Amino acid sequence: MSARTPEASLMLEPEFNANLPARHRLGKFWRIAFLLSTVFGIFVLVLLLLTILNNLMGYAAVENMIDPASLAVNGVPLEELDKDTLIAILQTNVSKGLFRQIGREKAVEERTRDEIYALIMDKVVEQRVVDTWSLSDSIFKRGEVLAQAAQDYPQAEVTFKTWINPNFLASPQSSDPLEAGVRTAILGSAWIILITILVALPIGVGAAIYLEEYAQDNPRLGWLNRLIQTNISNLAGVPSIIYGMLGLAMFVRVLEPVTSGAMFGLSSDPTTANGRTILAAGLTLALLILPLLIINGQEAIRAVPNSLRQASYGLGATKWQTVWHHVLPNAIPGILTGTILSISRAVGETAPLVVVGAATYITFDPTGPFSKFTTLPIQIYQWTSRPQGEFRNLAAAGILALLVMLLTINAAAILIRNRYSKHKQ
Amino acid sequence: MRTHMNLRSFEKVESHHAVDLRKRHRWGERLIQGFLFFCGAFSILTTLGIVYEIGKEALLFFLTPGVSLWKFFTGTVWQPQAGEFGILPLVSATLTTTTFAMLIAVPLGLGVAIYLSEFASPRLRRIIKPTLEVLAGIPTVVYGYFALTFMTPVLRSIFGRDVVDIYNTASAGIVMGILILPLISSMSEDALSAVPRSLREAALSMGATRLETAIKIVLPAAISGLAAAMIIGISRAIGETMIVAIAAGAGPNFTLNPFKGAETMTGHIVRISGGDLSYDSIDYNSLFAIGILLFFMTLVLNLISQRIVRRFREVYE
Numbered sequence: 001m002s003a004r005t006p007e008a009s010l011m012l013e014p015e016f017n018a019n020l021p022a023r024h025r026l027g028k029f030w031r032i033a034f035l036l037s038t039v040f041g042i043f044v045l046v047l048l049l050l051t052i053l054n055n056l057m058g059y060a061a062v063e064n065m066i067d068p069a070s071l072a073v074n075g076v077p078l079e080e081l082d083k084d085t086l087i088a089i090l091q092t093n094v095s096k097g098l099f100r101q102i103g104r105e106k107a108v109e110e111r112t113r114d115e116i117y118a119l120i121m122d123k124v125v126e127q128r129v130v131d132t133w134s135l136s137d138s139i140f141k142r143g144e145v146l147a148q149a150a151q152d153y154p155q156a157e158v159t160f161k162t163w164i165n166p167n168f169l170a171s172p173q174s175s176d177p178l179e180a181g182v183r184t185a186i187l188g189s190a191w192i193i194l195i196t197i198l199v200a201l202p203i204g205v206g207a208a209i210y211l212e213e214y215a216q217d218n219p220r221l222g223w224l225n226r227l228i229q230t231n232i233s234n235l236a237g238v239p240s241i242i243y244g245m246l247g248l249a250m251f252v253r254v255l256e257p258v259t260s261g262a263m264f265g266l267s268s269d270p271t272t273a274n275g276r277t278i279l280a281a282g283l284t285l286a287l288l289i290l291p292l293l294i295i296n297g298q299e300a301i302r303a304v305p306n307s308l309r310q311a312s313y314g315l316g317a318t319k320w321q322t323v324w325h326h327v328l329p330n331a332i333p334g335i336l337t338g339t340i341l342s343i344s345r346a347v348g349e350t351a352p353l354v355v356v357g358a359a360t361y362i363t364f365d366p367t368g369p370f371s372k373f374t375t376l377p378i379q380i381y382q383w384t385s386r387p388q389g390e391f392r393n394l395a396a397a398g399i400l401a402l403l404v405m406l407l408t409i410n411a412a413a414i415l416i417r418n419r420y421s422k423h424k425q
Numbered sequence: 426m427r428t429h430m431n432l433r434s435f436e437k438v439e440s441h442h443a444v445d446l447r448k449r450h451r452w453g454e455r456l457i458q459g460f461l462f463f464c465g466a467f468s469i470l471t472t473l474g475i476v477y478e479i480g481k482e483a484l485l486f487f488l489t490p491g492v493s494l495w496k497f498f499t500g501t502v503w504q505p506q507a508g509e510f511g512i513l514p515l516v517s518a519t520l521t522t523t524t525f526a527m528l529i530a531v532p533l534g535l536g537v538a539i540y541l542s543e544f545a546s547p548r549l550r551r552i553i554k555p556t557l558e559v560l561a562g563i564p565t566v567v568y569g570y571f572a573l574t575f576m577t578p579v580l581r582s583i584f585g586r587d588v589v590d591i592y593n594t595a596s597a598g599i600v601m602g603i604l605i606l607p608l609i610s611s612m613s614e615d616a617l618s619a620v621p622r623s624l625r626e627a628a629l630s631m632g633a634t635r636l637e638t639a640i641k642i643v644l645p646a647a648i649s650g651l652a653a654a655m656i657i658g659i660s661r662a663i664g665e666t667m668i669v670a671i672a673a674g675a676g677p678n679f680t681l682n683p684f685k686g687a688e689t690m691t692g693h694i695v696r697i698s699g700g701d702l703s704y705d706s707i708d709y710n711s712l713f714a715i716g717i718l719l720f721f722m723t724l725v726l727n728l729i730s731q732r733i734v735r736r737f738r739e740v741y742e
Contacts, residue, residue, distance in 0.1 A: 027636035031544055037536030038545075041557050041610075044603050048563070051575045206464030214461055225465075230731070232468045237657065237727040238720065239664020241691050242475060244698075245716045249478035253704065287471055294468070320454050348564025351666035351691070355698045377566045377667075384570050384671050392574060399567050406562065 052403075055396035056163055058138040061149045061156035062178070065126035078120070083113040086120060093124040106364065122176045129177050129390040130156055164397035172363045173379065177390040182398055185379040186405075187365050188278065189347060195282025195369060196346050200290050201339060205328075207232075207290075208297030208335075213323055236291035244352030247284030252276055252357060259283070261370030276357030279369040284356050285349060289342040296338025300331040333420035340413035344406050350377040376402045475720060482713035486510075489707055497714065503677040503693075505708045514679035515715065518594055518687035522669055523662040525598025525683060526605055530658055533602075534609030535651070541610070542617040543639040554611075561607035569671030572600035577672060584684065592674035592686035601668050609658045616650020617643055649737035653730040660726035664719065666691040690715050 071078050071093075073085055081089070087108055091099055102108065102119065111119075121127050130153050133145050138160065149158045171181025207228075215225040256275035257263040304327050312322040359372040360382065366373055376398060383395035487494060491508055500511015537557070541550055576596040581589045589595070620643050628638040644651070674686025675696055688696070694712050702709055 023634050023637070027634040030636050030640075031540075034536045034540035034544060037533040038540045038553055040533055041537065041553070041560055041606060045556060045560055047575065048567070048571050051571055052567075055574065203464045203467055206461050207467060210461035210465035214458060215465070228465050228468060231472055233731065234724060234727050235468055235471060237660060237723060238475070239661075239666070239691065239723055241664065241666045241694055242479070242716060242720050242723075245479055245694070245713060246471075246475050248698065249482060249713070250474060254478075290471070291468065318451060318454055320457050344562065348562075348566070350564065350566045351670070351695055354695050357698075360699070377564055380570065381566050381667065381671065384566070384573060395570055399570060402564060402567070406564070410562070 052396045052399050054134045054136050055393050056135065056400060057161065058135045058393070059133045059145055059149065059158055060129055060161040060390070060393075061131045061153045061158045063128050063130050063153060063156040065128070066124060068121075068125050071120070071124070079117070083116055086113065086116040090116060090120050090124065093120075098123065118171070118174075118179050122174070122179055127176075127178055132161075132389050132393055161393075163393040164400050168394075168397055169401065172365070173361060173374065174363065175361075177388075177394055180394055182376060182379055182401055184362055184365055185374050185376045185398075186401070188373040189375040189405075191278045191366050191369070191371075192282045192285060192353075192373060192375060193343060193346060195279060196285040196289065197339070197343065199283060200286035200293055200342075203286075204290055204293030204339075205297050205335060207294045208301055209323060209328075211294070212298050212301040213319070213327065232291050232294050236295060240288055240349055241351040241355060243284055243288040244355030246287065247280060247352060247356040251280035251283050255280075259370075276359070276372065277370050278366055278373045281353050281356050281358070281373055281375075282369070284352050285346045288349065288352060289346050292342040292345065293339060296342070297331070297335050300334025300338065301327060303334060304330045333416060337413045337417050340409055340416070344409045344413075347406060347409065348377055348402065350375075350381055353378055354381070376405070479713050479717045479720065482710050483717040485705075486707065486710035486714045489710070492707075501679045505711060508707075510711055510714075512690075512715065512718070514677040515688060515690045515693055517679060517681060518669075518673065518677070519663055519689040519691070521594040521681060521683050521687065522598040522601055522665075522673060522689055523659060525595055526601035526662040526665075527655070527659060529599055529602025530605040530609050530662075531655060534606050534654070534658070535613055537606070537610035538613035538617055539639055539644075542614050543635060543643065557607040557610060560603070561611075565604060565665065565667040566671070568600050568604050569597075569668045572596050572668055572672035576600050580684070589684040590674070590686045592672060593684045594669075594673050594687050594689075595683035597669045597671075597673035598683065600672065601662055601665055604665065604668065605658045605661055608661060609654050612654035612657065613647075613651050616647040616654065619650065620646045649733050652737075653734045656726050656730035656733070660723045660730070663726070664691065664723050666695055670695045690719050694719075 068078050071089055073081060073089070078086075078089075090102075090108075094102075099108075102123075108116070131149065137145055146158060149156065168181045169186070170183055171179055172184045173182075174180040211225065211229065215221070215228075251259050252275040259275045259277050259280040261277070261279075308326050308330065309322055312326045317325070353373075353375055358374050358378045360374075362372050362374055380395050380398040380402065383391040383398060486492060487497070492510055497510055497512055499513065500509060501513045502509040502511050503514050537553075541553060545553065573596075576599055577589070577591060577593065580593070580596050581591075624642055624646060625638050628642040629635070633641070669689045669692040673692055674688055675692070676686065676688055677693065678685060678687035680687055694715055697708060697712055
């Protein structure tokens with residue numbers, strides 16, 4: 001009898017051999033299935049971007065109720081007239097009631113020339129988008145689109161329109177898709193984020209320091225600290241809309257004298273804003289990102305080596321001196337990265353702000369914490385919920401602006417992380 | 426020279442008084458510590474604020490004549506104008522969208538997690554993980570837009586325009602699944618990666634294929650983490666707002682048909698509070714009744730998930 005290795009004897013087992021190819025086939029099959037589910041994520045991301053791009057540009061048919069050329073004065077075309085002439089044209093061509101209403105929103109004399117021009121295009125010329133086509137249709141079915149446009153809208157001028165353009169970023173909101181922009185929304189977002197940071201950052205970092213550095217000092221308070229910790233992780237899981245309801249009940253209603261500015265005599269427009277202000281929105285978002293900030297801050301502080309603390313104590317520093325001069329400076333990059341990521345969460349947040357009471361329609365820039373507000377995501381939401389196709393195009397443009405904004409913020413976080421980790425080495 | 430002088434003067438002081446070794450009271454430190462404690466306790470105030478403020482308005486709602494707890498939980502009509510406040514239509518829509526979301530997110534999320542932790546090369550992982558993070562970082566209002574302008578037309582062209590409404594819960598649910606996918610996959614991957622290598626090596630050395638190792642050894646060892654990930658996913662799906670507000674339909678509708686429009690709990694809160702709402706009306710208070718229910722549903726799910734992780738985690742040392 002020749003000696004057989006155990007392996008060889010295993011190979012000779014008939015069932016084992018019979019099973020092996022099937023097992024390998026199964027392994028290969030599932031491996032591909034798992035790979036496909038992984039690729040699916042990337043596939044969806046690409047689809048999402050393509051959908052936005054598809055609505056971002058394309059043919060648009062625009063009709064004028066009055067030919068702008070007929071409004072020329074002494075042969076000077078409308079675009080080149082000065083402000084006073086434009087005001088005169090506006091006054092003679094719209095009804096008295098409408099002109100008064102325009103004046104009530106903001107005195108005509110205070111408006112810029114471009115605003116008057118936009119008003120004329122909107123109210124007198126009544127330039128209207130009658131139909132739009134997606135980018136894919138505009139490219140692949142160009143002939144059909146143009147033929148259909150010529151047949152359905154013989155009066156209209158069909159042009160290839162890119163919905164995101166400098167004008168879109170610089171104009172305030174408008175009911176006319178051709179004039180509408182996101183300036184008020186971007187400024188609103190910026191104001192709200194400023195307040196959110198001012199409130200949430202000190203409290204968040206303070207809480208993280210307390211939980212990491214001070215909580216163990218007092219064993220009798222152990223139960224309280226455990227409660228705080230559990231509570232924070234639960235708050236991180238509370239749906240954002242609940243924070244919106246808290247903001248509505250607390251900041252908009254109970255604290256109305258503060259959030260409307262009436263308490264400080266600063267309210268710009270007490271009859272309309274009534275607590276639904278930038279301040280209320282900023283405070284709501286501050287509560288929303290606080291748990292994230294604390295959890296991130298704790299991780300950053302925990303990562304500071306203990307030897308640093310020991311060395312500081314060894315030299316006679318007090319607890320706070322140790323924290324302030326040694327722990328915090330070392331934890332700053334981590335804290336900053338976490339802060340920026342929570343901010344990008346707050347920038348994209350929509351639901352709580354709708355509940356707190358974002359204004360559905362404001363055309364003028366926010367002037368301070370007590371102004372009414374709208375933000376970029378809310379603008380996108382409002383445009384998306386309109387049935388007309390051209391507002392879908394505007395929403396796509398708004399989304400692109402929002403994504404670019406978020407990308408910039410996140411790039412800042414990555415830059416900070418890289419910069420500080422290089423310094424350490 | 427000067428140091429010498431200082432030392433001498435120090436000696437002189439010491440010779441006069443014994444050094445006081447008692448701990449000094451540092452009021453500044455105390456003050457700072459008090460402030461830090463306040464910051465830590467602030468989160469508890471937030472929770473109390475949520476329970477108190479939302480609970481108070483909800484209580485006002487239930488105390489309104491004509492409204493009863495029983496009718497609220499069993500009624501199948503939600504029509505504030507007619508004084509009908511049955512939450513079942515809103516709950517059924519929430520359940521439909523959540524089910525669809527989980528049908529997408531759980532298998533795919535698990536697949537991604539298994540692939541990344543058991544099969545993928547480190548290089549591929551470095552590409553895939555940030556992409557999924559990007560997917561998780563996109564604002565939900567963008568997903569809502571995606572559902573309405575991409576997913577709904579796709580569903581309508583597959584199943585027919587008469588079958589699928591423009592606003593429907595299926596489209597919102599599927600897109601919500603895509604939103605939750607990165608959450609489930611990253612939590613699951615953490616759970617799988619926490620299983621020690623030695624278990625895998627033991628299985629492989631016994632002749633198991635990689636798939637068998639992954640499914641029969643690693644997966645069961647990480648089951649608590651996977652379950653926790655799924656529950657967190659459900660909780661996220663229930664609380665998700667903008668996708669359903671945009672794509673699922675405006676108007677409560679008691680149906681389980683995923684191709685019909687139906688308003689979820691969150692969608693209803695957003696639509697009503699986004700309109701002109703007068704305070705202290707029954708409509709206003711009813712929103713808070715929905716809100717407190719939503720809060721407790723997600724709270725219970727989150728607590729269960731934390732408990733599972735703590736209680737059933739297999740510790741390998």
